[in-house]
Amino acid sequence: MLYLQMVTEAITALKERGGSSTYAIAKFIGDKYKSDLPPSFKKKLNVQLRNLSSSGKITKVKGSY
Numbered sequence: 001m002l003y004l005q006m007v008t009e010a011i012t013a014l015k016e017r018g019g020s021s022t023y024a025i026a027k028f029i030g031d032k033y034k035s036d037l038p039p040s041f042k043k044k045l046n047v048q049l050r051n052l053s054s055s056g057k058i059t060k061v062k063g064s065y
Contacts, residue, residue: 003052004048004052004058006033007029007045007048007049007058007065008058010024010025010029010032013028016064018061018064019062021063021064022045022046025045025049025065026041026042029041029045030042049065
């Protein structure tokens with residue numbers, strides 16, 4: 001599964017008013033896709049969040065997405 005799909009699923013499922021923090025997104029993805037993820041997925045997730053934000057696919061506001 002692509003990181004974009006996992007991130008958008010996490011953000012919509014969490015339904016946080018001010019956006020979802022990186023920690024909350026990582027926790028949601030880690031709990032849901034535990035068996036499919038590599039051990040270093042949090043580092044990859046941070047890189048993917050930065051790339052998705054810079055490409056305009058997700059919006060970053062005050063440290064949340």
